[in-house]
Amino acid sequence: MSDNTEFVKKLRSVGLRPTKQRLKICKILFDRKNTFHFTISDLQKIIKTKIEEKVSLATIYNTVHSFKKKGYLKEISINSDKSYYDTNITNHHHFLDEETNELLDLDDNDISNLKIKKTIPGKKIKSIEVLVKIANNN
């Protein structure tokens, strides 16, 4: 937390200079126990609320994109007007609550051994993402 060394290393490893704006973004994204699902505007609101200083949209996009490229953030495949990101970069899937639009993690082993039986010549599988849409039980 007060130890920014880890965040400085993280930023350098993606080729970004550790500026104070980026360190704040790091703190919000990575200084937490639980998985965090967010959109860019969620992140912007949190920065505005929790932190005395403003960080411009351009900087937020740029930083999030760099983390995503390096694999420190995952982009979640749901159809939405916005892009959703996830700080949980392990192999896992999602519930999407259609009522509240909330995302919930679904562990890889909460799914019976998922296997794709069809193959495409000359192509290999890069990732498998499962989205389970849920709604109220009535």
Added chain:
Amino acid sequence: MSDNTEFVKKLRSVGLRPTKQRLKICKILFDRKNTFHFTISDLQKIIKTKIEEKVSLATIYNTVHSFKKKGYLKEISINSDKSYYDTNITNHHHFLDEETNELLDLDDNDISNLKIKKTIPGKKIKSIEVLVKIANNN
């Protein structure tokens, strides 16, 4: 084809009047053997190319949304700047080729019996969508 009766019925069943613009959209969407994955702008281009007459964007959006609401089209969950739709409304999944950005159908039984072991109290599963990202084999 020359028999529009089916399309007229389809349009009425979603609460839309069978206008000539909408019948053209129907012809493109539903008068085909194979599944059709498209974006609104794909559809617009096809209309412009194959059909002598112009159909406005507003009409295309409105018609596609009505079909989707009624379940005659499925929206595919991928993260993209655009929305993708699918004329295959059976239970199935997709390959997404990361090289070409093309979508390919993946039959439900091309996936080993998919089962979600985790449940959320008070919620039930509405749908399960699997997206398999593929890329060149090198």
Added chain:
DNA sequence: TTACCTGCAAAGAGTTTGCAGGTAG
């Protein structure tokens, strides 16, 4: 000092909406 970064504002892309004239029933 140099290369990179920031904030701002403008520009882009996809989608939605308001409205005046047109058409199905």
Added chain:
DNA sequence: CTACCTGCAAACTCTTTGCAGGTAA
């Protein structure tokens, strides 16, 4: 005739880009 529909353009939202001043190394 009435309600609904069409095309157009403007408006909106999210995202990207250009640029002038600022900062890390």
